[in-house]
Amino acid sequence: xxxxxxLTQAMSDLxxxxxxxxxxxxxxxxxxxxxxxxxxxxxxGMTLVGERYDSGEYFIGDLVFAxxxxxxxxxxxxxxxxxxxxxxxxxxxxxxxxGDLHDIGKNIFRSMVEAANxxxxxxxxxxxxxxxxxxxxxxxPDIVGLSGVLTLALDSMKETVDALNEAGFRSSVKVIIGGxxxxxxxxxxxxxxxxxxxxxxxxxxxxxxxx
Amino acid sequence: xxxxxxxxxxxxxxxxxxxxxxQADRVPVLGTYGTWGAYYGGYTDSETNWDIDxxxxxxxxMANDIPMDMLHQPxxxxxxxxxxxxxxxxxxxSDSNIVQYSDESAQIMKDDEYPEFSKDPFRFLVEKxxxxxxxxxxxxxxxxxxxxxxxxxxxxxxxxxKGAIKGSLAAQGxxxxxxxxxxxxxxxxxxxxxxxxxxxxxxxxxxxxxxEAIQAFTPLVIRLGMGQVHMAPPSPNPKVLxxxxxxxxxxxVADFDKYYWPSFKMIMEFFAAYNVYVIPFYEGDxxxxxxxxxxxPAKKTMGWFEHGDPKEMKQKLQDTMCxxxxxxxxxxxxxxxxxxxxxxxELLDNLAPGGxxxxxxxxxxIAPQDAKAENIIAVNKFVMEYGIY
Numbered sequence: 124x125x126x127x128x129x130l131t132q133a134m135s136d137l138x139x140x141x142x143x144x145x146x147x148x149x150x151x152x153x154x155x156x157x158x159x160x161x162x163x164x165x166x167x168g169m170t171l172v173g174e175r176y177d178s179g180e181y182f183i184g185d186l187v188f189a190x191x192x193x194x195x196x197x198x199x200x201x202x203x204x205x206x207x208x209x210x211x212x213x214x215x216x217x218x219x220x221x222g223d224l225h226d227i228g229k230n231i232f233r234s235m236v237e238a239a240n241x242x243x244x245x246x247x248x249x250x251x252x253x254x255x256x257x258x259x260x261x262x263x264p265d266i267v268g269l270s271g272v273l274t275l276a277l278d279s280m281k282e283t284v285d286a287l288n289e290a291g292f293r294s295s296v297k298v299i300i301g302g303x304x305x306x307x308x309x310x311x312x313x314x315x316x317x318x319x320x321x322x323x324x325x326x327x328x329x330x331x332x333x334x
Numbered sequence: 335x336x337x338x339x340x341x342x343x344x345x346x347x348x349x350x351x352x353x354x355x356x357q358a359d360r361v362p363v364l365g366t367y368g369t370w371g372a373y374y375g376g377y378t379d380s381e382t383n384w385d386i387d388x389x390x391x392x393x394x395x396m397a398n399d400i401p402m403d404m405l406h407q408p409x410x411x412x413x414x415x416x417x418x419x420x421x422x423x424x425x426x427x428s429d430s431n432i433v434q435y436s437d438e439s440a441q442i443m444k445d446d447e448y449p450e451f452s453k454d455p456f457r458f459l460v461e462k463x464x465x466x467x468x469x470x471x472x473x474x475x476x477x478x479x480x481x482x483x484x485x486x487x488x489x490x491x492x493x494x495x496k497g498a499i500k501g502s503l504a505a506q507g508x509x510x511x512x513x514x515x516x517x518x519x520x521x522x523x524x525x526x527x528x529x530x531x532x533x534x535x536x537x538x539x540x541x542x543x544x545x546e547a548i549q550a551f552t553p554l555v556i557r558l559g560m561g562q563v564h565m566a567p568p569s570p571n572p573k574v575l576x577x578x579x580x581x582x583x584x585x586x587v588a589d590f591d592k593y594y595w596p597s598f599k600m601i602m603e604f605f606a607a608y609n610v611y612v613i614p615f616y617e618g619d620x621x622x623x624x625x626x627x628x629x630x631p632a633k634k635t636m637g638w639f640e641h642g643d644p645k646e647m648k649q650k651l652q653d654t655m656c657x658x659x660x661x662x663x664x665x666x667x668x669x670x671x672x673x674x675x676x677x678x679x680e681l682l683d684n685l686a687p688g689g690x691x692x693x694x695x696x697x698x699x700i701a702p703q704d705a706k707a708e709n710i711i712a713v714n715k716f717v718m719e720y721g722i723y
Contacts, residue, residue: 137538183584184534191535222427224436227530248436249427274663275432275701304664312668 134168357689361721514562583618
């Protein structure tokens with residue numbers, strides 16, 4: 124059996140070689156329970172990545188890479204995992220808002236919040252307001268996460284929040300906005316519940332809402 | 335000298351005195367209004383890229399309506415060049431949106447191509463990067479040659495049109511700051527060759543090759559900058575290049591020291607030695623690197639900052655560089671006139687004493703809603719009155 128502590132440490136160190144070896148070993152045995160454990164260990168490692176970011180040891184570049192590493196781990200393990208088998212902490216509909224193509228921040232947040240056991244429905248980039256509202260109607264999430272880098276994204280964020288209001292969802296979902304141009308003034312004007320320019324902090328805010 | 339020429343000269347002197355860390359008659363105001371200006375002029379960003387004269391008209395309107403000492407640069411991009419070459423990288427999501435560049439379209443070099451890149455970056459650019467980036471350049475001759483000739487012609491026209499814009503602004507007494515733009519080799523690699531995600535992966539997976547590529551590309555960046563310096567018409571003041579910095583604040587200090595700082599310092603020292611002022615746009619929060627910045631050539635650069643504590647910046651950087659920025663664009667969008675003026679006062683109180691401070695926004699304004707014009711006008715008027723020495 125793979126040493127899960129070593130796996131957690133390897134994820135936290137972003138050591139792909141160690142991770143890949145361990146995962147290949149698990150896959151060669153076709154052991155569903157072991158695959159589950161490996162996912163859990165990697166998620167714990169991802170939490171440590173977040174902590175190392177918080178402490179100033181890691182920076183955005185490390186988070187981008189961590190997201191990629193976690194994604195490749197999940198892709199590899201997917202066939203060995205039975206569907207819907209892990210418990211979820213909450214549901215988030217996530218999007219880079221209409222008019223903006225930037226997804227690096229959104230993807231960092233997604234990988235970290237997935238590692239924190241949330242179910243994420245990622246609608247991608249340049250997502251029209253109506254598509255976000257429709258998805259909220261369909262999946263009934265706890266949280267809507269809106270991301271954007273350009274200042275013009277702020278307008279789309281506001282339009283999205285207004286549309287959620289009009290559709291009567293604002294009392295049932297929390298809205299968090301993230302990205303370079305967000306701050307307290309913006310958050311208030313847009314009518315979001317919270318803002319963050321730091322993915323790890325954003326995850327904590329979301330955990331606070333569903334905890 | 336005519337009154338307009340007097341105004342022009344006064345504004346230039348005010349800005350360049352401040353750039354040299356001397357105290358001018360008052361705090362200068364730099365208009366960092368990019369494509370926001372297109373919309374202010376009644377156009378879309380895309381319209382001004384296809385018809386560069388519209389960029390000039392919008393800039394003249396800004397120069398007439400908005401109190402300031404200098405505009406930073408013509409904001410139009412050469413749409414005709416991109417079209418002639420068949421660019422796959424620039425996107426308009428809609429007619430009313432600004433042009434955008436996606437990380438996906440930046441991924442045009444493979445990770446195993448670093449040795450070839452580093453051996454001869456210029457050859458690699460011409461033979462590998464350009465045909466992958468521009469569909470027309472991937473075709474066989476003579477289609478490729480025609481596209482290249484058309485692109486070069488459009489680029490030449492673009493240069494002439496930008497020159498004409500600067501000329502008509504000067505005729506109204508309004509100088510323009512930047513003579514050109516350069517990028518750090520690492521930002522080049524991330525923005526245009528490997529994508530940002532690709533570059534961060536390469537730092538981990540191919541650290542030595544990545545560092546070598548940055549080093550190999552640095553002389554080309556310098557050549558590109560000097561080319562623009564020589565193309566700009568002669569001027570009694572030093573030429574000025576903009577250097578937007580993208581990746582550094584996303585890096586650990588150890589990675590910054592290894593990959594970013596050596597080339598950055600080399601570029602800054604090179605241009606300072608030729609009396610060219612390079613003005614980096616310090617994107618993100620640079621507070622971790624203030625000690626590094628103290629090593630840059632003194633009184634030869636200006637730092638355009640997005641974030642930071644003005645008191646700390648003044649204390650640490652006032653002997654090295656002129657400071658600009660920090661005024662939050664979002665306040666111009668969402669704040670009241672009074673809130674905007676209060677923020678400007680706070681910045682002036684901390685940054686203006688003794689000189690070496692130019693007033694400007696924390697980032698370029700790009701979208702139509704990025705700022706209320708009445709807020710910009712109120713703030714700039716305030717700075718011109720309150721910022722008198």
